[in-house]
Amino acid sequence: MTTELTTITDQILDRNAVLLLANKGEPVTLIGCELDEVDLSDMILNGWVFDQCLFRKAKFVSARLEGAQFISCKGPHADFTSADLVESRFTGCDFNNSRFRGATVSQAQFRRCKLTGANFNDAKALDVMFEETRLNDAKLRNFAFNKQTLKSLDMTNSELQRCDFRGVVFEDCSLRDAILTDARFEGADLRGTDIGGVRLEDARRFKGATISRAQAAELLSELGLHVR
Structure with missing residues (x-):
């Protein structure tokens, strides 16, 4: 019953x-x-x-x-x-x-x-x-996203210190103006995310990640360099 x-x-x-x-x-x-x-x-x-x-x-x-x-x-x-x-x-x-x-x-x-x-x-x-999901202005320190495929996440202005993005594939996402201190991106595919406004010290976190030519040009422009 x-x-x-x-x-x-x-x-x-x-x-x-x-x-x-x-x-x-x-x-x-x-x-x-x-x-x-x-x-x-x-x-x-x-x-x-x-x-x-x-x-x-x-x-x-x-x-x-x-x-x-x-x-x-x-x-x-x-x-x-x-x-x-x-x-x-x-x-x-x-x-x-x-x-x-x-x-x-x-x-x-x-x-x-x-x-x-x-x-x-x-x-x-x-x-x-x-x-x-909208996670803009959210606090996500120490969060582990590793090896996930992230789809349509807006993390604009979010606090992402020490987050683990290793092996992550970003699809239609935004990291614009996010705080990325000590975040890890080894093996990540960032071509599907907006990384505008990333600070120079945070750009170093992208070592080992895949970015597009347009994203590379945007990062280099922060150094006053131009890609032709």
Whole structure:
């Protein structure tokens, strides 16, 4: 006999309401629910599905969200600090200026998301996938992207210090004006990314990477040299 999973639709929920659902010990689906500024810290929400929900300034600090799905949700300034987001899925979401600092996002996926200004510093990030996502002005220090194919990522003005881009293939991406101090690009293919505004000291990080003639000319122009 199969157990029917709980689905809650179009409700305004507070911490106590979510806690009652969580205490059942089974995944719950929330559709069109509002949880703005709700504190969900330390809750066990593994496998939950959040569809078209609102999370403005909501707190998920140290929450357990393994395998959770966020679909078309909006959560500007949400706080996922130290949350467990292993194998979670974010699809078509807007979590601009949210905090994922120290979160475990291994094998998580972010597709068609807006993460402008998001803070992923010190996140545990093995095999994370970003696709068609805005990460401009984001903080991604120490992030590992190695050997991935990155598609349609906007990392303009992002903080990418000590990031690992070794073996990465960039397709329709932007690193314009990004901070690349101590980032690694050995074996990377940068021909599909905008590297405009890269500082001379950061251009040295591209040693061992593949760039186009146009990109080479752009880098050399920073030295006052012209390619003919």
